[in-house]
Amino acid sequence: MTSLPKEPPAKRLGLVIDLDTCVGCQACVVNCKEWNTGGYPAPLSDLDPYGAAPRGAWLNRVHAFEVEPKEGATQVVHFPKSCLHCEDALCVTVCPTGASYKRQADGIVLVDEDRCMGCGLCAWACPYGAREMDPGVGVMKKCTLCIDRIYNQALPEEERQPACVRTCPASARHFGDLADPQSDVSKLVAERDGMALMPELGYRPTNRYLPPRPRRDGRGADKTKALEPAEPEGGFLSWLDRLLTD
Amino acid sequence: MPDGAAPDRPIALSRPPSDEIKTSTCYMCACRCGIRVHLRNGELRYIEGNPDHPVNRGVLCAKGSAGIMNQLSPAKLRKPLKRVGPRGSGDFVEIEWEEALTIAAERLAKIRAEDPRKLAFFTGRDQSQALTGWWASQFGTPNHAAHGGFCSVNMAAAGLYTIGGAFWEFGEPDWEQTKLFLLFGVAEDHDSNPIKIGLARLKERGAKIVSINPVRSGYSAIADEWIGITPGNDGLFVMSLCRELLRAGKVDIDFLAKFSNAPHLVIDAKGTAEHGLIARDQDGRALVWDRAKETAVPFPGDNGLPAMKGRFTLPDGREVVPAFELVARRLDEEAYAPEAVAARCGIAPETIRRLAAELAEAAFDDAPVRDESWEDAWGRQHDKVIGRPVTAHGMRGISAHANGFQTCRAIHILQLLLGAVDRPGAWRYKPPFPRPTPPGQKPTGKPHQVVPGQPLPGPPLGFVTGPEDLLLDAEGKPQRIDKAYSWEAPIAAHGLMHMVITNAWKGDPYPIDTLFFYMANMAWNSSMNTGGMLSMLTDKDPVSGEYKIPFIIYADAFASETVSYADLVLPDTTYLERWDCISLLDRPICDAHAAADAIRQPILTPDRDVRPFQTALLDLGARLGLPGMTNDDGTPRYPGGYADYIVNHERKPGVGPLAGFRGADGKGRGRGAVNPRQLEAYIENGCFWRNEIPEEAQHHRFANQAYLDWATDMGFIETPAPILLQLYSEVQQRFRLAAEGHGKIQPPADLRGRIAKAFDPLPCWYPPLEDETNDDTAYPLRGITQRPMAMYHSWHSQNAWLRQIHAANRLYIPRAVAEAQDIADDDWVWAVSRHGRIKAQVRVMHALNDKTVWTWNAIGKRAGAWGLDPGAPEATRGFLLNHLIDELLPEQGGYRFSNSDPVTGQAAWYDLRLKVVKMSPEEAQDAARPLEPTLSPLPGMSAGPSRLLFKGGKEEAS
Amino acid sequence: MHPATSVIAFTSLSGAGYGLLFLIGLGSLLQFSWADSRWVMGVGLFVALALVSIGLLASTQHLRRPERAWRALSQWRSSWLSREGVLALLTFVPAGLLFLTVPLLDGSGWFSLLCALLSLVGAAATVFATAMIYRSLKPIRQWHHPKVVPVYLLLGLGTGACLLTVVLSFHGGVSTMALVGAVVLLAAWAVKWLYWQEIDRDEASASMETATGLGAIGKVRLLEPPHTEENYLLSEMGFRIARKHASKLRHLALGLAAAAVVLLLLTAIVGSGWGAMLIGWAAALLSLGSAALERWLFFAEATHTVTLYYGKAA
Numbered sequence A: 001m002t003s004l005p006k007e008p009p010a011k012r013l014g015l016v017i018d019l020d021t022c023v024g025c026q027a028c029v030v031n032c033k034e035w036n037t038g039g040y041p042a043p044l045s046d047l048d049p050y051g052a053a054p055r056g057a058w059l060n061r062v063h064a065f066e067v068e069p070k071e072g073a074t075q076v077v078h079f080p081k082s083c084l085h086c087e088d089a090l091c092v093t094v095c096p097t098g099a100s101y102k103r104q105a106d107g108i109v110l111v112d113e114d115r116c117m118g119c120g121l122c123a124w125a126c127p128y129g130a131r132e133m134d135p136g137v138g139v140m141k142k143c144t145l146c147i148d149r150i151y152n153q154a155l156p157e158e159e160r161q162p163a164c165v166r167t168c169p170a171s172a173r174h175f176g177d178l179a180d181p182q183s184d185v186s187k188l189v190a191e192r193d194g195m196a197l198m199p200e201l202g203y204r205p206t207n208r209y210l211p212p213r214p215r216r217d218g219r220g221a222d223k224t225k226a227l228e229p230a231e232p233e234g235g236f237l238s239w240l241d242r243l244l245t246d
Numbered sequence B: 001m002p003d004g005a006a007p008d009r010p011i012a013l014s015r016p017p018s019d020e021i022k023t024s025t026c027y028m029c030a031c032r033c034g035i036r037v038h039l040r041n042g043e044l045r046y047i048e049g050n051p052d053h054p055v056n057r058g059v060l061c062a063k064g065s066a067g068i069m070n071q072l073s074p075a076k077l078r079k080p081l082k083r084v085g086p087r088g089s090g091d092f093v094e095i096e097w098e099e100a101l102t103i104a105a106e107r108l109a110k111i112r113a114e115d116p117r118k119l120a121f122f123t124g125r126d127q128s129q130a131l132t133g134w135w136a137s138q139f140g141t142p143n144h145a146a147h148g149g150f151c152s153v154n155m156a157a158a159g160l161y162t163i164g165g166a167f168w169e170f171g172e173p174d175w176e177q178t179k180l181f182l183l184f185g186v187a188e189d190h191d192s193n194p195i196k197i198g199l200a201r202l203k204e205r206g207a208k209i210v211s212i213n214p215v216r217s218g219y220s221a222i223a224d225e226w227i228g229i230t231p232g233n234d235g236l237f238v239m240s241l242c243r244e245l246l247r248a249g250k251v252d253i254d255f256l257a258k259f260s261n262a263p264h265l266v267i268d269a270k271g272t273a274e275h276g277l278i279a280r281d282q283d284g285r286a287l288v289w290d291r292a293k294e295t296a297v298p299f300p301g302d303n304g305l306p307a308m309k310g311r312f313t314l315p316d317g318r319e320v321v322p323a324f325e326l327v328a329r330r331l332d333e334e335a336y337a338p339e340a341v342a343a344r345c346g347i348a349p350e351t352i353r354r355l356a357a358e359l360a361e362a363a364f365d366d367a368p369v370r371d372e373s374w375e376d377a378w379g380r381q382h383d384k385v386i387g388r389p390v391t392a393h394g395m396r397g398i399s400a401h402a403n404g405f406q407t408c409r410a411i412h413i414l415q416l417l418l419g420a421v422d423r424p425g426a427w428r429y430k431p432p433f434p435r436p437t438p439p440g441q442k443p444t445g446k447p448h449q450v451v452p453g454q455p456l457p458g459p460p461l462g463f464v465t466g467p468e469d470l471l472l473d474a475e476g477k478p479q480r481i482d483k484a485y486s487w488e489a490p491i492a493a494h495g496l497m498h499m500v501i502t503n504a505w506k507g508d509p510y511p512i513d514t515l516f517f518y519m520a521n522m523a524w525n526s527s528m529n530t531g532g533m534l535s536m537l538t539d540k541d542p543v544s545g546e547y548k549i550p551f552i553i554y555a556d557a558f559a560s561e562t563v564s565y566a567d568l569v570l571p572d573t574t575y576l577e578r579w580d581c582i583s584l585l586d587r588p589i590c591d592a593h594a595a596a597d598a599i600r601q602p603i604l605t606p607d608r609d610v611r612p613f614q615t616a617l618l619d620l621g622a623r624l625g626l627p628g629m630t631n632d633d634g635t636p637r638y639p640g641g642y643a644d645y646i647v648n649h650e651r652k653p654g655v656g657p658l659a660g661f662r663g664a665d666g667k668g669r670g671r672g673a674v675n676p677r678q679l680e681a682y683i684e685n686g687c688f689w690r691n692e693i694p695e696e697a698q699h700h701r702f703a704n705q706a707y708l709d710w711a712t713d714m715g716f717i718e719t720p721a722p723i724l725l726q727l728y729s730e731v732q733q734r735f736r737l738a739a740e741g742h743g744k745i746q747p748p749a750d751l752r753g754r755i756a757k758a759f760d761p762l763p764c765w766y767p768p769l770e771d772e773t774n775d776d777t778a779y780p781l782r783g784i785t786q787r788p789m790a791m792y793h794s795w796h797s798q799n800a801w802l803r804q805i806h807a808a809n810r811l812y813i814p815r816a817v818a819e820a821q822d823i824a825d826d827d828w829v830w831a832v833s834r835h836g837r838i839k840a841q842v843r844v845m846h847a848l849n850d851k852t853v854w855t856w857n858a859i860g861k862r863a864g865a866w867g868l869d870p871g872a873p874e875a876t877r878g879f880l881l882n883h884l885i886d887e888l889l890p891e892q893g894g895y896r897f898s899n900s901d902p903v904t905g906q907a908a909w910y911d912l913r914l915k916v917v918k919m920s921p922e923e924a925q926d927a928a929r930p931l932e933p934t935l936s937p938l939p940g941m942s943a944g945p946s947r948l949l950f951k952g953g954k955e956e957a958s
Numbered sequence C: 001m002h003p004a005t006s007v008i009a010f011t012s013l014s015g016a017g018y019g020l021l022f023l024i025g026l027g028s029l030l031q032f033s034w035a036d037s038r039w040v041m042g043v044g045l046f047v048a049l050a051l052v053s054i055g056l057l058a059s060t061q062h063l064r065r066p067e068r069a070w071r072a073l074s075q076w077r078s079s080w081l082s083r084e085g086v087l088a089l090l091t092f093v094p095a096g097l098l099f100l101t102v103p104l105l106d107g108s109g110w111f112s113l114l115c116a117l118l119s120l121v122g123a124a125a126t127v128f129a130t131a132m133i134y135r136s137l138k139p140i141r142q143w144h145h146p147k148v149v150p151v152y153l154l155l156g157l158g159t160g161a162c163l164l165t166v167v168l169s170f171h172g173g174v175s176t177m178a179l180v181g182a183v184v185l186l187a188a189w190a191v192k193w194l195y196w197q198e199i200d201r202d203e204a205s206a207s208m209e210t211a212t213g214l215g216a217i218g219k220v221r222l223l224e225p226p227h228t229e230e231n232y233l234l235s236e237m238g239f240r241i242a243r244k245h246a247s248k249l250r251h252l253a254l255g256l257a258a259a260a261v262v263l264l265l266l267t268a269i270v271g272s273g274w275g276a277m278l279i280g281w282a283a284a285l286l287s288l289g290s291a292a293l294e295r296w297l298f299f300a301e302a303t304h305t306v307t308l309y310y311g312k313a314a
């Protein structure tokens, strides 16, 4: 099973993350933890939760980077990162036990925790740091794309979305089928030049990132015409007379 | 053996996530989002945003998503505590509620019988101020306020006195139509989720977001343009923008003439008691100059627009000038030219000019116009609704400075000049605003109003309109323990909570007996000079051996630092265990389109001997026989506790804590008889109520007759009278006149200069008071804090999930400083202010104003507090900037003023000046983080588990 | 990468064990004189099997769920770790039988020869599989490198040869084996030396700019990590060793290896006898030591692309 699907999966479900609107609020991070600690990968354990070295398993983490352009002020970009559900998912093929697998139906990469022996090799094989060993139960955890939400018949249609997507206050996270060029996510990617991370490694990630839009600090295209003094010679507030008479 | 081609493994995909869903209102912060709480096998399973809720529309922030861990926190208080050891030792015994309430009642009864002022009752980030304020006035003490004074009273006061609403939570941008959005000094704000939802909407619509902020993080990070201003100088920047607009004639004269006091004739009679006041006719109606008749007529006048400039002589010979001209002349001064302000603000002159041009373009070129007739409160018919799609919003970056009131007023003046108030695309009021400028309610607590055994004639807090409203005793000394409404802080509409401990300790203006705190961590992150506060709280009178502050009662839900300094601890429930109401009498959940309020319902039953504070407070009130809380036969008026009060209390006939589902039939809205099934009705409706404002009443609300009628009917305003926008501030001038020696109530000599400078009827800017005594060489840097989006003040260090995100804070320093002193990421430095020094670990930041350092607020914790291991990073690596902020300014003429805005008393947190000094590695090794010894654990509290395997009630897979 | 003792012990010990097994198999196939010696075959095979077993046990040490280790045999189609496990177990069969046959029949019987052949192949294949586990990990450029496999094979063989030299101390062929060992070790360390040159020279293909996709805007640096405290990813893959420290250890390893080679040559000269045995022992220990050190560096110097997201170069 840890061989990848023979045919490319019919669907390629994944996330499109908008770096132009992500404010780094961490809502997706905590809501992901909250949903999943009681969901498919339950539990997402925490060690020393009230002590000197708290650490736990999280499926989604938000970094913050500074980017220094050639000209103009340094920018700050908040950067959420979870499993990108790669097409050439080495994390799957290296798994010796068959715990890790990529679904034929939708390309979701999952860990079958009952088979996991906690060797950690798949985490080594993931260039993106999307897999975390659970410190409490010693099996590998990763983003499930909320598989127990997106197909969950017990949830109303509109709620069949990943927890992180639903909770994001800045609408910076989008979920859908990236194999279907007509899907909203595919359109977003097309419009906004969605990027794949570290393409040079050849994992062919499914998730895409929408780059920050160019900043509008007067350097760019949209120029406004400068203000002109209103009747400078006419003395203080002379323009008022014109305004008030007509 | 499994194989790649094999079908996908079976997974139980359609397990119901939970057995039960209950709605309520989140309280992981004060944003009041709607939540749906999932329970499974009796355990909390999942908390999600309520998609139907007007505030958050289904989204939930990091804090809200961590509510489960608050409920699991080992730091939850378990039982009432009575101090037995020395204060601060944490030496308590657990006592029964009956004993606790008896102790409190006996003590307070004595105070009330002798001198009610000796009770100081102050509350923090609570949402029960309608109850607590009422309780205080029933008790009869003027010494009550909530956190507003150290929070953003500058914002609230400047707004309420100028436009009858305010930023903060009293208004919001028109996210759907605005084209240009100026965000001043906001990292997070109270409307946490709504602002994020709104910013995303602006991005989607391609509107431009400009963030004016020394730090480019969070909202500023996604802003289209970042203006990295040097703290304390926004007033200059804004006035410079105004100047450019005025010079180009890009001003909405029609709007100003019709809806503001811009045309009002201001008396020019230097040296007289009426100089700078508005000329009025015998009926007290403000006069304007009718240009056709060439005579003064009562506002608004009837043919065309009145004069906006010029100098006129009234029949009685007095010289008058339209307010607009005075404002314009002030703004036209060279001091506000882009070149003149550039250096101080750290903003290039051409940037200021460009922004002014962009403002003009967005506001006036193709502004949205609707053909829709409406009538204003002066009976004038308008056939169009004209939009002004530019919006400003600001918060503590503006207000937490000693010049914050005037700076915030300057922003409102910019809005007024552009005509961008409550019009399509502009900043818009949330009900119950607009209110009169200022609202009619005056503070009570004048000497004759404080009578032993009697309630105050009104609420302690209100809005003064002149020196005669101040709360002063015969000698003109402050009447309140926090010196609110005294000459030190005349317009202290929210009190000065940050000064209570200091003044109580000094016995200045008078000694008090009992300090009663609720939900405010005053022994740590909510005080300036934290170290000093701790010694004042524990300081004893050498003669009597008694504590200088004799008795401290504190109501908290968690083992905060302050708990250890209380004599009596009243343990509260968590937000998932009690009734609450988010009331229109307090800070409701309204939006620009609707009036709304909400409740919390108990979802879990406490596993500890704790009580909802509001219920305990009502019980205490009944034991004290406070009128509103007892029946004539002396029995408690609300035996059913807070829920009983929420349903049955009436502030005015028909007006209660909840505006929805009133009346026997539950159909009443706003005003209406008590509905015994009101809470059920709320629960059925998702724990909130929302009432759309009629479409035609959703713009120009300060003067829109349709709105004013609706608001009066709802009980928001007394009469449907127009609310006049105050371009010119006569109230300010009244205080200035007093400082210039006019009127019968005048400030003491040593305060006159200060008042004359800070009170100005015209837009003005003066340097933060801290700068007066600090030369830029000693402490070249400015020190500020920001709200972390994933933490609420001190609340969440006990939260196992949130603390993993912020277990320790860094001091962010600009690249220039780092290079100059060769400081690198992770190095340790001393942050040094005139008040003290503190150890901090550095992170270098490029997208930061080069005169500014900052850190996340309230991450640093006292070792031993919050149910954390004393070795927790919060205590070992985290730090609190508060240790460096003095609550008093350096001595001036033998007196030390509070570190506050001289107008409102707003705490000037962000005026802090400091320098950083690199530590040697050795020093970094042994230099301990402050100073205070480890707090000992409270009785009955056990250390948390060493690991969490939380499954939200999921049963083991068999 | 975090140098876990268990893995280091496993790879270096089992490497030597398989090297030894390979040589014994070769010896009996080619009918070397010592292949008839029950003592040599017995002791040799015992040592080989012992080392291999210790190594395998050690390797289960870093499993969080060792009780599920058996499942690791299932994915030989795709997983080199699984293949290694399968091959290791398979190799036990011929090697074990060969060991059992020692007392009974003589080494030249067809059955023993078959076992010898299978052991030889199995040993080589197992070490190859072990090397491929690392070689195939793209996120770690120091592992995803053509010289990784040869080094594993040669070092295994070299250290194996040292051990065999000792076993042969009182038989013929000491010198030959010592020479073989010396040559193989020289080869191994030569390749390793080249490997070091190359990883020092090679540019990482991934950078913070490609990891974040923000390179188009400008230079990227970390402002804030996602959580303030250490996490699994960092403790597992964030390990960093100072260049200076590393090069010290490299030289130490080379020194030990060189010493081993010299001692081997000395053994070759001394020929059989107690002297040979003692020097052989010393050589064996030194070569094992240098191999272990090499393995430690192999981890310590390896950088993972995940650290790009935490502001460290990969």
Ligand SMILES: Nc1nc2c(c(=O)[nH]1)N[C@H]1C(S)=C(S)[C@@H](COP(=O)(O)OP(=O)(O)OC[C@H]3O[C@@H](n4cnc5c(=O)[nH]c(N)nc54)[C@H](O)[C@@H]3O)O[C@H]1N2
Residues within 6 Å of the ligand: B124, B125, B126, B147, B150, B151, B152, B518, B519, B520, B521, B522, B525, B526, B527, B555, B556, B557, B558, B559, B560, B561, B572, B573, B574, B575, B613, B785, B786, B792, B793, B794, B795, B857, B858, B881, B882, B909
């Ligand atoms: N340096 C610096 N200092 C600042 C600020 C700053 O920006 N910089 N900001 C200032 C501002 S604006 C404010 S509003 C204050 C913080 O305002 P405060 O309201 O004082 O916030 P905290 O002190 O963090 O929290 C008060 C207490 O509320 C308790 N609490 C939480 N939930 C409950 C509950 O359900 N019931 C009860 N009874 N108690 C509960 C918490 O345990 C905590 O001890 O901080 C001020 N201090």
Ligand SMILES: Nc1nc2c(c(=O)[nH]1)N[C@H]1C(S)=C(S)[C@@H](COP(=O)(O)OP(=O)(O)OC[C@H]3O[C@@H](n4cnc5c(=O)[nH]c(N)nc54)[C@H](O)[C@@H]3O)O[C@H]1N2
Residues within 6 Å of the ligand: B029, B030, B125, B151, B152, B184, B185, B186, B187, B188, B189, B190, B191, B192, B212, B213, B214, B215, B229, B230, B231, B232, B233, B234, B395, B396, B397, B398, B401, B784, B785, B786, B787, B788, B789, B790, B791, B792, B793, B854, B910
């Ligand atoms: N997550 C979270 N949300 C909260 C809170 C919390 O603790 N956590 N606290 C709540 C409370 S009580 C309050 S009062 C609000 C406060 O909400 P905010 O006003 O957003 O609070 P601050 O974090 O103090 O934001 C101040 C911002 O102003 C900037 N600033 C400082 N000085 C200046 C200046 O002189 N000029 C300008 N232009 N900017 C300046 C700072 O860099 C910072 O970004 O947040 C509320 N919401």
Ligand code: SF4
Residues within 6 Å of the ligand: A021, A022, A023, A024, A025, A026, A027, A028, A029, A062, A078, A080, A167, A168, A169, A170, A171, A172, A173
């Ligand atoms: S919730 Fe949305 S905005 Fe917040 S960090 Fe996640 S992606 Fe960014």
Ligand code: SF4
Residues within 6 Å of the ligand: A082, A083, A084, A085, A086, A089, A090, A091, A092, A109, A125, A126, A127, A128, A129, A130, A131, A142, A203, A205
């Ligand atoms: S992101 Fe990492 S874990 Fe996810 S599929 Fe790609 S390689 Fe595997």
Ligand code: SF4
Residues within 6 Å of the ligand: A094, A095, A096, A097, A098, A099, A100, A111, A115, A116, A117, A118, A119, A120, A121, A122, A123, A139, A140
């Ligand atoms: S840790 Fe578990 S999932 Fe990952 S490779 Fe090992 S067995 Fe497979």
Ligand code: SF4
Residues within 6 Å of the ligand: A031, A032, A033, A035, A036, A059, A060, A082, A083, A142, A143, A144, A145, A146, A162, A163, A164, A165
């Ligand atoms: S999709 Fe689900 S599992 Fe993946 S990051 Fe989002 S919330 Fe977490």
Ligand code: SF4
Residues within 6 Å of the ligand: B026, B027, B028, B029, B030, B031, B032, B033, B056, B059, B060, B061, B062, B063, B064, B065, B192, B193
């Ligand atoms: S902003 Fe977050 S914490 Fe505050 S009420 Fe809303 S969900 Fe709760």
Ligand SMILES: [Mo]
Residues within 6 Å of the ligand: B147, B150, B151, B152
């Ligand atoms: Mo606040």
